[in-house]
Amino acid sequence: MRYITFLVIGVFFGIVMYKSEAASWFRIYEMFEFGSFHMYGIIGSALAIGIIGVQVIKRKNITPINGSEMSLAPKTKSVARYLFGGIIFGLGWALAGACPGPMYVLAGAGYASILIVIFGALIGTFLYGLLCKYLPH
Numbered sequence: 001m002r003y004i005t006f007l008v009i010g011v012f013f014g015i016v017m018y019k020s021e022a023a024s025w026f027r028i029y030e031m032f033e034f035g036s037f038h039m040y041g042i043i044g045s046a047l048a049i050g051i052i053g054v055q056v057i058k059r060k061n062i063t064p065i066n067g068s069e070m071s072l073a074p075k076t077k078s079v080a081r082y083l084f085g086g087i088i089f090g091l092g093w094a095l096a097g098a099c100p101g102p103m104y105v106l107a108g109a110g111y112a113s114i115l116i117v118i119f120g121a122l123i124g125t126f127l128y129g130l131l132c133k134y135l136p137h
Contacts, residue, residue, distance in 0.1 A: 017101060028098065
């Protein structure tokens with residue numbers, strides 16, 4: 001039942017991404033050229049909702065659905081780590097025209113060429129898993 005809930009939420013998220021044009025290459029290109037507020041509005045809205053959600057989770061000590069005692073602990077700060085990761089993420093986003101969420105939305109919408117990008121993202125994730133113990137934390 002839990003997986004069905006996740007599937008329904010994912011499908012709803014995909015529909016919202018597609019209908020809001022957040023998965024549109026043109027909208028992403030337009031954003032990188034500072035040509036429109038459209039994508040900045042979507043990202044800003046998601047950021048605001050995320051900040052509020054995390055604060056609610058922290059203040060109410062909400063536990064995960066599976067009942068484990070995992071909490072939102074502060075992460076170690078490392079400028080190099082975030083700078084390097086941000087540069088790689090931004091380059092991939094600019095080159096592919098899609099970040100991870102919209103990649104799957106585009107695949108679901110029938111854009112077969114995005115499967116190459118998804119394959120590259122999966123390879124990159126796999127490589128990170130192999131190399132993460134050697135990277136600065």
